[in-house]
Amino acid sequence: MSKGKVKLIDNGLRHDGRKLDELRTIKMEVGILKSANGSALVEYGKTKVIAAVYGPREPQMKFMALPNRATIRCRYHMASFSTHERKSPAPTRREIELSKVIREALEPVILSELYPRTSIDIFIEVINADGGTRTASITAASLALADAGIPMKDLVASVAVGKVDGYLVLDIDEIEDMYGSADMPVAMAPALGRITLLQLNGVLTSEEFIQALNLAKAGIKQIYEIQKETLKRKYLTVKVED
Numbered sequence: 001m002s003k004g005k006v007k008l009i010d011n012g013l014r015h016d017g018r019k020l021d022e023l024r025t026i027k028m029e030v031g032i033l034k035s036a037n038g039s040a041l042v043e044y045g046k047t048k049v050i051a052a053v054y055g056p057r058e059p060q061m062k063f064m065a066l067p068n069r070a071t072i073r074c075r076y077h078m079a080s081f082s083t084h085e086r087k088s089p090a091p092t093r094r095e096i097e098l099s100k101v102i103r104e105a106l107e108p109v110i111l112s113e114l115y116p117r118t119s120i121d122i123f124i125e126v127i128n129a130d131g132g133t134r135t136a137s138i139t140a141a142s143l144a145l146a147d148a149g150i151p152m153k154d155l156v157a158s159v160a161v162g163k164v165d166g167y168l169v170l171d172i173d174e175i176e177d178m179y180g181s182a183d184m185p186v187a188m189a190p191a192l193g194r195i196t197l198l199q200l201n202g203v204l205t206s207e208e209f210i211q212a213l214n215l216a217k218a219g220i221k222q223i224y225e226i227q228k229e230t231l232k233r234k235y236l237t238v239k240v241e242d
Helices: 093-109 133-147 174-179 206-241
Strands: 026-030 038-044 047-057 071-078 119-128 157-164 167-170 182-189 194-198
Touching (some): 026 206, 093 133, 093 182, 133 206
Antiparallel strands (some): 026 038, 047 119, 157 167
């Protein structure tokens, strides 16, 4: 993240016309990959992410099996064509780090103890990046887990709050991330009231932090409702077809 002199907020509106507390247009779909046990496509504006879940299944390597629960594995990857900059197909340090971050955001809600000595594998592919790829990935992975029928305590939804031109704004895009002075991704299991991810890049005052967290929670609540409606829509369609 780098500071800049570009003015992104004018008369209370952001560069894309959104209000400070307004999410980008969000779209979700589940069951998009027939080869996976569960899958989801999530769009936060121009950011598009596909998540696929396989398992519970026997681990590829026996030594990875845990006697008391399933091993949760996650791979986050950005397609070479997903960004403006040239990107190597090989995993980058950032992708390895975000794979770990996303896994840790999901693990608290997965009832992995029901499937000892197995593996639950989550694959995430960013097909277009315009800011918020980690938050969209968490939301998509949670949906894919539900689509796969993996027992969970709750869904996890995620969004980032940023500080742009001195204002706190919800669901920042790439330009706001680039020129903003702070970026705070948050993931939460709303029904449990549990935060599963909280990171802060940049500096916020104590008051700004509380305001940003409340803004994130409000955005997560909206995303959570879309997640539930997406799952409900799939199973209502299945029932009608039957």
